[in-house]
Amino acid sequence: MKQPQKGKLVAVYGVNGIGKTTQTNLLVEYLQSQGKQASRLKVPVYDLEPEGPFIYKYLRDPKFREENPKTTDELQKLYADNRTRYEPELRARLEAGEWIVAEDYKGTGMAWGLTWGSDIEYLEEINKAAMEPDISILMHGHRFDTAIEKDHRNEMESERIAICKNFHILLAHKYGWTVANANQPIEDVHRHLVALIEKMV
Numbered sequence: 001m002k003q004p005q006k007g008k009l010v011a012v013y014g015v016n017g018i019g020k021t022t023q024t025n026l027l028v029e030y031l032q033s034q035g036k037q038a039s040r041l042k043v044p045v046y047d048l049e050p051e052g053p054f055i056y057k058y059l060r061d062p063k064f065r066e067e068n069p070k071t072t073d074e075l076q077k078l079y080a081d082n083r084t085r086y087e088p089e090l091r092a093r094l095e096a097g098e099w100i101v102a103e104d105y106k107g108t109g110m111a112w113g114l115t116w117g118s119d120i121e122y123l124e125e126i127n128k129a130a131m132e133p134d135i136s137i138l139m140h141g142h143r144f145d146t147a148i149e150k151d152h153r154n155e156m157e158s159e160r161i162a163i164c165k166n167f168h169i170l171l172a173h174k175y176g177w178t179v180a181n182a183n184q185p186i187e188d189v190h191r192h193l194v195a196l197i198e199k200m201v
Contacts, residue, residue, distance in 0.1 A: 004096060004097030005097055006094055006095055006097065007036075007037070007038075007093065007094040007095075007096070007097050007098040007099045007100060008094070008099050008100075008134040008135070008197075008200050009090070009094060009100050009102060009105075009131070009133045009134050010027065010099070010100070010101045010102065010133060010134065010135050010137070010197055011102045011104075011105040011107065011133035011135070011136045011137070012024050012027075012101065012102065012103055012104070012137050012139060012193075013104065013105070013107050013108055013111070013136060013137065013138045013139065013168060013172075013177065014138055014139035014140065014168065014182060015143055015161050015164050015165050015168065016143065016161070017143035017144050018139045018140075018141060018143045018144070018182045019139060019144065019182050019186070019189065020103045020104070020139055021103060022186060023139065023186075023189055023190060023193055024040045024101045024102075024103045025040055026186075026190045026193075027040075027101045027190075027193055027194070027197070028040050028101050030190075030194050031099050031101070031201065034201050036099045036201065037096075037097055037098045037099065038098065038099040038100070038101065039093075039098060039099075039100055039101070040100075040101050040102075040103060041090075041100050041101070041102045041103070042102075042103050042104065043082075043083065043086075043102050043103065043104045043105050043108070044056075044079055044082045044083070044104075045082060045083075045085075045086045048082060048085055048086055051078045051079070051081050051082040051085070052082055054068075054078065055075075055078055055079065055082065058070065058075070072113060072116040072117050072118045073113075073118055073122060075113075075116075076109055076112075076113040076118055076122075076123060076126060077126055079109040079113075080106070080109065080126040080127050080130070083105070083106060083109075083127075083130050084129060084130065087130065087131060090131070091131065102133070105130075105133060105136075106127045106130045107136060107138075107168075107171055107175070107177065109123070109127065110123045110124075110127065110167075110171060111164055111167040111168045111171055112164060114164075114167045115160060115163050115164040115167055134200060135178065135196065135197060135200065136172075136175065136176075136177040136178070137177065137178050137179075137180055137193060137196060138168055138169070138172045138177045138178070138179045138180065139180050139182040139189070140165070140168065140169065140172075140179050140180065140181065140182060141181055141182035141183035142182075142183055143161065178196055180192050180193060180196070
């Protein structure tokens, strides 16, 4: 029996509110229209114990953050551990032929880690075991204010968002991510992202 062709991992990066959810969903629909088994994956994987539920609440609940203080490095280690814990399933899905469009992946953790004061050497060390995406795409531009989530740790300070956006660009240059202009009509952004991955399809 013929083995299924291995799937691909597509990572979509960008600051909060830049349109990643919309575009990852559209990419999944495109891949399915091309006959691929495809799914969207949100990283961190919030329902994966023990780190996922903690990260979800820590990001969204100011009182929980106050009662459960974490240094930036401690929090980044939780993110990395969450990805590591999920990786066997991720690899199995790819081996079975599934295409996975990840909304955020290890590059997101690194950008936010730098934004909150961690250093690149530490972040690279805790993430070095994680698999590399087949393609990494950075959606860059001005975020949409309508998408801001109240009380979310990474969404309430415009100055910190600007710093994180700059770190995303620096990481894109360092690691060779492809940069896409997010401030176009949704259909134009989608066409650009499709053009980036269609050679792999």
